[in-house]
Structures are given as C-alpha cells and as structure tokens.
Amino acid sequence: MIEHSLQALAQALASREISSVELTQLYLDRIARYNSQLNAYITIDADGSLAQARAADARLARGEGGPLTGIPIAHKDIFCAQGWLTTCGSKMLSNFVSPYDAAVITRFKTAAAVMLGKTNMDEFAMGSSNETSFYGPVCNPWDASCVPGGSSGGSAAAVAARLAPAATGTDTGGSIRQPAALCNLSGMKPTYGVISRYGMIAFASSLDQAGPLARSAADCAILLNAMAGFDERDSTSLDRPAEDYGRELAATTGGKPLAGLKIGLPAEFFGEGCSPVVMQLVETALGEYRKLGAETIAVSLPNMQLSVAAYYVIAPAEASSNLARFDGVRYGYRAPAYHDLTDMYCKSRAQGFGAEVKRRILIGTYVLSHGYYDAYYLQAQRIRRLIANDFARAFSQCDVIIGPTSPSTAFKLGEKAADPVQMYLSDIYTIAVNLAGLPAISIPCGFAAGLPAGLQLIGDYFSEARLLNVAHRYQQENAWHLQGPGGFT
Amino acid sequence: MKAWEVVIGIETHAQLATRSKIFSGSSTAFGAAANIHANAVDIALPGVLPVLNRSAVECAIRFGLAVGASIAARSVFARKNYFYPDLPKGYQISQYELPVVVGGSLLIQVGDSEKVVALTRAHLEEDAGKSLHEGLGQHFHGRSGIDLNRAGTPLLEIVTEPDLRSAAEAVAYARALHALVRWIGICDGNMQEGSFRCDANVSVRPVGQPHFGTRREIKNLNSFRFMQQAIDYEVQWQIATLEDGGCIEQATVLFDPDSGETRAMRSKEDAHDYRYFPDPDLPPLTIDRQWVDKIRSQLPELPAAQRDRLIADYGLSAYDAKVITGSLELAAYYETAVAVAGRSNAKACANWVMGDLAARLNKENREIAESPVSAHQIGGLVARIGDGTISTNIARKVFDALWSGAGSEADEIIAREGLQQISDSGSLDTMLDELLAANAAMVAEYRAGKEKAFNALVGQAMKATRGKANPQRVSDLLRKKLD
Numbered sequence: 001m002i003e004h005s006l007q008a009l010a011q012a013l014a015s016r017e018i019s020s021v022e023l024t025q026l027y028l029d030r031i032a033r034y035n036s037q038l039n040a041y042i043t044i045d046a047d048g049s050l051a052q053a054r055a056a057d058a059r060l061a062r063g064e065g066g067p068l069t070g071i072p073i074a075h076k077d078i079f080c081a082q083g084w085l086t087t088c089g090s091k092m093l094s095n096f097v098s099p100y101d102a103a104v105i106t107r108f109k110t111a112a113a114v115m116l117g118k119t120n121m122d123e124f125a126m127g128s129s130n131e132t133s134f135y136g137p138v139c140n141p142w143d144a145s146c147v148p149g150g151s152s153g154g155s156a157a158a159v160a161a162r163l164a165p166a167a168t169g170t171d172t173g174g175s176i177r178q179p180a181a182l183c184n185l186s187g188m189k190p191t192y193g194v195i196s197r198y199g200m201i202a203f204a205s206s207l208d209q210a211g212p213l214a215r216s217a218a219d220c221a222i223l224l225n226a227m228a229g230f231d232e233r234d235s236t237s238l239d240r241p242a243e244d245y246g247r248e249l250a251a252t253t254g255g256k257p258l259a260g261l262k263i264g265l266p267a268e269f270f271g272e273g274c275s276p277v278v279m280q281l282v283e284t285a286l287g288e289y290r291k292l293g294a295e296t297i298a299v300s301l302p303n304m305q306l307s308v309a310a311y312y313v314i315a316p317a318e319a320s321s322n323l324a325r326f327d328g329v330r331y332g333y334r335a336p337a338y339h340d341l342t343d344m345y346c347k348s349r350a351q352g353f354g355a356e357v358k359r360r361i362l363i364g365t366y367v368l369s370h371g372y373y374d375a376y377y378l379q380a381q382r383i384r385r386l387i388a389n390d391f392a393r394a395f396s397q398c399d400v401i402i403g404p405t406s407p408s409t410a411f412k413l414g415e416k417a418a419d420p421v422q423m424y425l426s427d428i429y430t431i432a433v434n435l436a437g438l439p440a441i442s443i444p445c446g447f448a449a450g451l452p453a454g455l456q457l458i459g460d461y462f463s464e465a466r467l468l469n470v471a472h473r474y475q476q477e478n479a480w481h482l483q484g485p486g487g488f489t
Numbered sequence: 490m491k492a493w494e495v496v497i498g499i500e501t502h503a504q505l506a507t508r509s510k511i512f513s514g515s516s517t518a519f520g521a522a523a524n525i526h527a528n529a530v531d532i533a534l535p536g537v538l539p540v541l542n543r544s545a546v547e548c549a550i551r552f553g554l555a556v557g558a559s560i561a562a563r564s565v566f567a568r569k570n571y572f573y574p575d576l577p578k579g580y581q582i583s584q585y586e587l588p589v590v591v592g593g594s595l596l597i598q599v600g601d602s603e604k605v606v607a608l609t610r611a612h613l614e615e616d617a618g619k620s621l622h623e624g625l626g627q628h629f630h631g632r633s634g635i636d637l638n639r640a641g642t643p644l645l646e647i648v649t650e651p652d653l654r655s656a657a658e659a660v661a662y663a664r665a666l667h668a669l670v671r672w673i674g675i676c677d678g679n680m681q682e683g684s685f686r687c688d689a690n691v692s693v694r695p696v697g698q699p700h701f702g703t704r705r706e707i708k709n710l711n712s713f714r715f716m717q718q719a720i721d722y723e724v725q726w727q728i729a730t731l732e733d734g735g736c737i738e739q740a741t742v743l744f745d746p747d748s749g750e751t752r753a754m755r756s757k758e759d760a761h762d763y764r765y766f767p768d769p770d771l772p773p774l775t776i777d778r779q780w781v782d783k784i785r786s787q788l789p790e791l792p793a794a795q796r797d798r799l800i801a802d803y804g805l806s807a808y809d810a811k812v813i814t815g816s817l818e819l820a821a822y823y824e825t826a827v828a829v830a831g832r833s834n835a836k837a838c839a840n841w842v843m844g845d846l847a848a849r850l851n852k853e854n855r856e857i858a859e860s861p862v863s864a865h866q867i868g869g870l871v872a873r874i875g876d877g878t879i880s881t882n883i884a885r886k887v888f889d890a891l892w893s894g895a896g897s898e899a900d901e902i903i904a905r906e907g908l909q910q911i912s913d914s915g916s917l918d919t920m921l922d923e924l925l926a927a928n929a930a931m932v933a934e935y936r937a938g939k940e941k942a943f944n945a946l947v948g949q950a951m952k953a954t955r956g957k958a959n960p961q962r963v964s965d966l967l968r969k970k971l972d
Contacts, residue, residue: 080536093535100529102536199536206769234538235771318769321568324579325533329635345572368570368764377766 001026002162003484006071006219009165013060013070020053020060020070024114027072031117031163034488038139040148040157042077043085043118052114059112067222072116073108074164076155078125079210080199081105081115088201089121089133089151092326092333092352102199103231104168104210111226116164120154123354124323125175125203127151128426131417132356139413140183141485142451146410149179155213156183161488166214166223170200172207173311174405174430177442180213181405181454184444186471186481187213188220191461192437193238195224196231202322204315205236207434216481217443217471221246224464240462248469256293257473262398263289264299269403269429277448282404285445285455285474289402292473299394299401303386307432308424310387313367313380314435319357320364326352359420388436395460400470404429405442405454429456439464443471444480452480492696493728496704497653497689497720501666503645503676504616504684505548511615511643512539512582519682523621527637533577538770541566545643546774548675549589549613550784552645555673555791556608558593560781564612566771569763574635575618583614583646585765589774590645595669596793597661598811606662607650616642639683645675651690651701656720660713663687667713672792672817686711689720692737693727702727703737707744707751719744723751795820803827803835812843818857822864829868834875841871845888862891870899882956883908912959917950917966920958924949925970935971943967 001023004012012018028046035041049072056070080086080098082105087093101109108115122132130138130153138153140146141161148157152169156179159167169176171189180187188211195210202208212223225246230239263286270279286296328334328348335347353361367376394401406426416423433440438458445455455474459467475481510517513530530537553560567585590611597604618640625634647666653659667685670676678685687710692702707723710716722744727737742751767773790798792814799810813823819842826838846867850860870887873879879887887902896902903909911917925932928949934942950963 080534086535088535096535098534098536100534197536198538201535202770204769233540235540236769317766321570321580321764321766324570324572325535325577327572327574327579329574330532330577331534341574365764368766370762370764373764373766 020056024053069112074167077118103196122151125151149182151175174427184452204318259293261294264398268304281446310383316360316364405456409451498651505643510641523636553590556593584612588612825864826868830871
C-alpha cells in the first residue's frame with residue numbers, strides 16, 4: 001500500500017479495499033515507528049487526523065470520493081491550520097496555534113484529504129539543508145548522516161521514507177525542488193500566483209510559491225489540481241480559468257511520445273560548479289529524452305550567474321519586513337524578562353529567532369537602508385528583470401529547459417552549516433526560476449554513491465501541464481522515481 | 490529688527506468614509522469596544538495578506554478630481570517599516586514614490602483676498618491602532634493597552650507645497666480642505682474623533698532670502714484653533730531664537746494646548762530610517778480612464794463652481810456666496826429654500842439663512858443639519874415676505890412658531906394667527922383718517938417740519954393694526970393725506 005500511487009490509493013479507497021481510517025492509521029503507525037530517526041514531523045495529531053479520515057470514509061461510503069478523498073497528506077509547517085500548532089520551524093512561533101486555515105489547507109479540506117501532520121522545515125523557510133529548524137535537523141532517509149535538503153526537508157523526508165503518500169512544500173529559491181532532488185522525489189514549484197499564498201507564512205512574498213512534493217509527476221498533477229486556483233484574499237493570485245494539470249498525462253501519441261519537443265540546454269547549467277557525478281546523470285537523462293523523441297538545443301541565460309546575488313538581496317529585504325510582525329506583542333514568543341518596550345522587542349526577537357533568520361533580517365535591513373537602497377535593492381530588481389528576459393528569449397527557442405536541480409547529491413549534516421555562502425550556492429540552479437516566477441519541477445534521474453540526484457525541468461509561464469507531461473514521459477520509461485530508501489519497511 | 494517671512498506647508502490625514510478598512514473587511518465604525526473591529530489581517534497573524542478596498546481608491550480619485558489634480562494611471566503601495574505596538578505588521582502600507590493623486594490646488598480666502606494653494610500630492614495609506622497608557626482599569630495598572638480597531642482605517646494624506654505665509658492662511662487652507670472633503674463625501678471631518686488631523690511644517694526666513702529656513706513639524710493638530718495657536722507660538726519662537734543668534738534644528742514638535750507652547754518630540758538625529766520598498770503583496774494600483782470618468786460624472790457641483798453660480802444667477806454678494814458654500818449641508822439647505830421661495834427671493838433666502846436662522850442655531854449650538862426649521866419651511870416663509878403677505882417683523886414671529894414646532898408651514902401659521910398684512914387702501918384709509926383726527930398735535934408738528942412726527946404717526950398706525958399693516962402702504966397713504 002505504501003508504494004501505491006495517489007491514483008491507486010484513490011481506487012483502493014473508492015473500492016473500499018481499505019478505509020481512510022485504516023490508511024491514516026497505517027501512516028500514523030509508520031510515523032510513530034520511524035519519525036524519531038528522521039525528525040520529519042513537528043506536530044502529529046492522531047485524533048484530529050483520524051476524525052478527518054472518518055469523515056472522508058463517510059463521503060467515500062456515499063460514493064462521493066474525489067481524487068484525494070481520504071488520502072493522508074503531510075503539510076509543511078509553514079501553512080496555518082486551524083487548531084494546529086503552526087511553528088514555521090521557529091521558536092518564535094513555538095506556541096502559536098493558528099486560529100485559521102491557509103488557502104492551501106482549505107483546498108485540501110475541500111478535497112476531503114486527511115491532514116496527516118505538520119512537517120519540519122528550515123526556520124521561516126530560510127535554509128537549504130533543514131538544519132536551521134528550531135526543532136532540530138531532519139535526516140535524509142537515504143543516508144541518515146546527510147541532509148534532506150531544505151527548506152521543505154521534513155516534507156521530503158516524510159514522503160521519501162513513506163511516512164506520507166505525498167506532502168506540500170513551499171519554494172522561494174528551490175525549497176521544494178532541491179529537497180526533492182536530494183530525496184529522490186518529484187517536486188514542483190508552479191508559476192508564481194497559481195497557488196494562493198493566503199495563510200502561508202511569508203518569507204519573501206514576491207518569490208514564495210507553494211507546491212507538491214510526491215513520488216511521481218502524476219502524483220504532483222493530482223496535488224496541483226487540488227492546490228491551484230484563484231483566491232481573492234491574495235492580491236498576487238492569478239485569476240485564470242481552472243485547468244486539469246494532469247490532462248496531458250493520459251495522452252497517447254503515435255510514435256515517440258515527445259517528438260517535436262525542443263529541450264533547451266543553457267550553457268550556464270552545464271559549466272563548472274556541478275559535481276561530475278550529478279552532471280553524468282543529467283547527461284544520461286538527456287539521452288533518454290532524445291530517445292523519447294525530444295530535440296536538444298543550446299540556449300543561453302547570460303545573467304544566470306547574477307541570480308544568487310540578486311536573490312540574497314531581494315529575499316532578505318522582503319523577509320526583514322515580513323518578519324517584523326514577530327515582535328512578541330500579540331502572539332508568539334515573548335522574552336520572559338525585559339525592562340521596557342525596546343528591550344522587550346530586542347530580547348524577544350534575539351531569543352525567538354535563530355542565527356540564519358537573524359543573518360537574513362540584518363542583510364535585508366541593510367540593503368533597504370537609506371543610501372543603500374539604490375545600490376542593492378533596485379540593482380537586484382534590475383537583475384531580476386534581466387533574468388526574466390533571458391528566460392523569455394530562451395523560451396522563444398525551446399519548450400522546456402533542462403539541467404541539474406542541485407549541484408550535488410545530499411551533503412553531510414553540518415558540512416555547510418558553518419559556511420552560508422557554500423550553503424547559498426546549493427540553490428544556484430533553482431533560484432533564477434523564482435526570480436522569474438516560472439514553473440519548474442525536479443524529478444529523480446539516478447543515483448551516485450547511493451544518493452539520488454535530481455533533474456530540473458523549467459517551463460514558460462503556465463506550462464505546468466506540459467512540464468508534468470514531459471516529466472511523466474521520462475518516468476514511464478525510467479524507474480528511478482520508484483526506488484525507495486531501505487530501512488523503512 | 491529684520492522683517493521675517495513665515496513659510497508653512499500642511500500635511501493632512503483625512504480618514505476616508507469607507508465602510509470597511511483599506512486592506513481588510515473589518516468595519517471602520519468608531520467607538521466600539523477595544524479590538525472588536527480587528528480581524529486576522531488587522532492583527533497581522535502569520536500568513537495573512539492585504540487586499541485593497543476599491544472604495545478607498547474611489548475616495549482618492551474623487552479628491553483628485555475635486556482639486557484639479559492628475560490621477561496616476563499607476564501608483565505603488567510601499568511598506569514603511571518601524572516597530573511600534575500599535576503597528577501590528579511592523580510596517581505601515583503607504584504610497585511613497587508613486588502616489589495616486591499628483592498636483593492640484595485649492596482656492597482659499599484670507600480676509601478679502603483669495604489665494605491659490607498648490608498641492609504636492611495626495612496618497613492612500615492605512616492608519617495605525619491606538620496605544621492606551623491610562624484609563625485601562627486596575628487590572629492593567631502600570632501596563633499599556635493596544636486597541637487595533639483603528640488599525641487599517643483608510644487615510645488620504647494630502648500634502649501642500651510650502652505656499653502658506655501665515656497662521657491665518659494655514660487655518661484658512663485647513664478650513665477650506667475640511668469643507669471640501671466633507672463636500673465630496675470622502676471624510677466625515679470629525680476632528681474630535683481624529684478623522685481630520687493636520688501636521689504643519691513651519692519655518693521662517695528673512696524677507697528676501699531665496700532659500701527656506703529650517704523647518705519644524707508640528708504634529709497632530711486636531712482643531713483649527715489649536716492650529717492657529719500652535720503656528721503663532723512656533724513662528725514667534727523661531728524668530729526669537731534666530732534673533733537671539735540661535736539656529737533652528739529640524740525637529741518634530743507637539744503642541745500643548747494647556748501651555749500654548751510647542752515642544753520637541755524628536756530631533757532629526759533620532760529620525761527613523763523607514764526602509765521604504767514596494768509592497769510585494771500588492772500589485773501596482775492601476776486606474777483606467779473609464780473609472781476616472783465614471784467618478785467624475787458622479788461628483789457633486791464643487792463649492793467654487795456653486796459660489797460663482799450663486800453670484801451670477803442669484804445675485805448674491807461674494808461674501809454671502811462664500812458663506813453659503815462653506816459646507817455641503819448649508820449649501821443644500823439654501824438651494825432647497827430657494828427652490829421653494831423662488832429665484833426672485835434668492836437674496837432674501839440668503840439673508841434669512843445667514844441671519845435669523847444662523848443666529849438662532851448658533852445661540853442653541855446646533856448644526857444646520859439639526860435645525861428645527863427645515864429648508865422647505867424657510868423657503869415658504871421667505872415666499873410670503875416676498876409676495877407682501879407678511880412683513881419682516883411678522884415673519885420673525887412666524888419663524889419663532891416654526892422653530893418651536895407650532896406649525897408645519899408658514900402659510901398655516903399665518904392663516905391661523907391672522908397675520909396677513911393689511912395692504913388694501915380702503916381699510917387703511919378709514920383707519921388713518923381716524924388716526925389723524927385723534928393726533929392733531931402730531932399732524933401740526935409734522936406740518937411744522939418735524940419729520941420725527943411722521944415716523945411717530947406710522948408707528949401709531951402699525952400699533953393700531955398690531956403690526957399687520959403694510960408699512961410701505963401706510964407711509965405712502967399718510968404722505969398723500971398730509972402733503
């Protein structure tokens with residue numbers, strides 16, 4: 001059962017082969033058994049989950065089940081969920097029980113999915129290794145001495161270890177795709193504005209986007225169908241007609257399934273900076289794509305190398321402002337002792353935030369300061385436009401851009417924790433996508449020394465359905481994504 | 490002694506009369522128990538997002554059109570970052586580099602002269618909540634309370650050029666602006682509740698000096714009287730300081746109504762760096778022509794236009810027209826009265842509205858909207874003066890009766906009390922003949938050249954008719970009989 005696709009699970013539930021309560025209990029038992037090894041979950045509420053499962057079973061019994069009815073889903077602890085502790089991986093919110101549901105949570109409730117638990121994450125989604133969480137690091141199920149990636153590391157570890165059939169994540173600079181790559185999962189960041197950010201605790205508002213973390217592109221399509229849609233409570237949400245993101249998956253083409261597809265290979269993705277073993281796996285995957293009928297052409301993203309620098313101006317700038325509300329006044333952590341208002345602010349924030357969050361607040365405050373704003377923030381916004389223009393030019397020549405998701409496989413816990421710049425460079429291939437607001441997916445493309453590597457597929461705006469299809473065709477012919485880590489049977 | 494020139498610019502925060510807040514669906518009603526009108530967005534829970542209230546934008550457009558400004562096709566909301574307990578997000582959403590209203594002007598009247606005050610801009614922003622340091626009861630002794638009912642209330646901040654040259658001009662501007670925002674229905678103008686509050690940037694310079702002196706900003710002036718007092722004090726303080734050889738340092742000051750003095754709140758050194766940047770949660774505000782045109786078509790006639798029309802069409806004096814167009818309520822009252830009394834009585838309507846009615850309202854401390862005598866009733870009364878049915882003196886009695894609710898219309902009271910003027914020559918003839926016969930001595934005096942005696946005879950005639958005789962007719966007939 002734990003290897004079932006979401007579609008297979010839905011069929012098993014619809015046919016009453018298994019009940020949602022049984023399925024939920026199965027995962028709760030697995031979590032009870034294995035979570036201590038991984039630290040993937042922050043909060044479990046078995047009673048709450050089982051109550052939802054019972055309600056789902058009632059629906060299923062009436063024959064009213066949808067594609068996700070009764071299926072347990074884990075949610076990154078960045079989504080506010082009514083009555084649930086919602087920590088964002090921070091001491092600052094270690095006492096915050098949300099009085100309301102995020103749009104994403106509401107959408108899963110509407111689909112009658114079961115909320116299985118809240119997953120660990122880098123504090124306020126700031127990190128690429130899940131080591132900045134107040135709740136401790138998450139271990140990679142493929143090698144417990146390695147990081148699972150971040151910031152959606154808990155969601156990735158949970159799905160990889162089969163402690164959840166699928167999970168939600170958020171991606172500001174690669175936080176879905178990089179952990180997907182490091183944990184052998186399929187993870188998608190949709191076009192900015194496709195999924196409502198309402199109730200998703202903001203890190204960098206202009207870059208944050210929710211998305212699915214699952215075991216296949218087909219599963220991602222099912223999750224995306226549930227998550228996407230206009231929300232008037234989010235002014236950056238896009239008012240577009242609903243679409244079935246899985247509509248191309250079933251399409252049968254005569255001959256080669258990807259004939260006519262032009263894959264762009266940016267020189268900037270294939271130069272230095274990527275480990276040779278990962279590059280080898282990417283090259284092999286490209287060979288598979290050619291076999292599927294795709295044509296590869298060279299494209300260029302000349303401003304790509306500026307993306308990390310621009311990102312580490314824009315994201316901290318927005319974060320420094322977004323995190324100002326965590327002041328100890330109305331909710332969240334407040335220092336136990338202080339002598340006046342300023343002292344209360346200083347101590348609450350000094351004690352409530354971890355080192356990486358403070359580092360980014362300081363960077364963000366600096367780049368927005370009078371006299372520095374033009375040189376940093378405005379300049380970074382110009383770079384952002386140049387990068388978006390680079391992609392626009394590339395997509396006039398090709399349909400999909402492919403390259404590595406992460407320059408390496410999972411690195412050791414603690415390996416990069418002391419060197420922020422090295423850590424920031426682990427998102428070198430993912431960040432530009434967020435700056436441009438484009439959709440992208442990471443899918444498994446093989447193993448190096450027993451650790452998975454990810455292939456990144458980037459599409460033009462609103463090309464999610466095509467991206468999922470391009471990923472799906474590969475997964476039809478290659479079984480990397482079906483492999484699971486040992487030890488979680 | 491040098492001659493000094495005063496330079497003043499005014500920033501006004503007008504609370505917009507929308508039902509809900511500028512970025513959330515909470516009510517903007519004043520006076521509720523603390524934190525009743527504070528939802529998830531207002532208290533800035535993690536994950537909440539702002540959604541712009543289009544009604545607030547419409548108010549800004551109305552204002553822009555009313556002052557002849559340009560309405561920006563694209564304007565941007567920015568975050569103004571600072572920490573304060575009544576600022577839940579840790580930033581205020583405000584327009585910074587690209588405001589919605591650019592330029593425009595307001596005509597003010599100071600004494601007998603008019604002046605055009607140029608406006609720099611007007612921008613939309615949200616209000617903060619309130620910090621309460623006292624009156625919280627024993628339970629909160631020694632602590633401060635936060636009331637977020639006001640947090641997120643829409644404000645239009647209206648900024649002038651440094652065009653004003655005296656406290657009197659500043660007050661005239663503030664009054665004209667206050668009347669305008671109420672006139673176009675975007676702000677209730679309630680200064681006690683803080684719906685309309687001004688900051689005055691004040692500096693002085695020697696006459697003839699081309700550059701401005703260093704300014705100090707007087708914050709939160711919530712009455713016209715305080716504005717006058719605060720600026721007068723500030724100007725005199727700045728001149729005295731400079732004449733003593735001192736210099737002015739840029740500062741924010743508060744006016745203390747008890748002492749009548751201004752005192753510095755913070756100096757330039759501890760000014761905040763607000764780290765403005767465009768709010769990534771809100772796309773730029775775009776306003777198309779159709780929207781502006783629609784709002785333009787719904788705008789009421791503006792005070793300046795109505796004033797010109799009252800002068801041209803009704804023959805009012807410039808002064809009368811200005812007083813009547815001082816507020817939308819007064820102007821509407823007047824127009825209704827004229828509609829009933831007829832245009833030929835427009836001047837008389839103005840006299841009544843600005844004279845007897847205003848005096849009585851003033852005496853009883855009432856606003857025009859609370860007048861016991863309706864515009865319709867005043868119009869009916871003036872009509873009867875105009876057509877000679879009653880004299881002005883009798884009209885005052887009718888007015889009193891209307892005021893006290895002794896009748897629903899002037900005509901009803903006139904008929905009931907028999908107050909119609911006696912104008913027909915027949916009945917007056919007989920009465921006057923009798924009067925002359927009974928007052929031979931006075932007649933003799935008049936004939937001997939004493940004009941006073943004539944007036945006494947008219948008085949006798951009015952007394953005999955209990956005021957109802959038409960005084961003009963009496964006078965005419967008497968002259969005929971005596972001369």
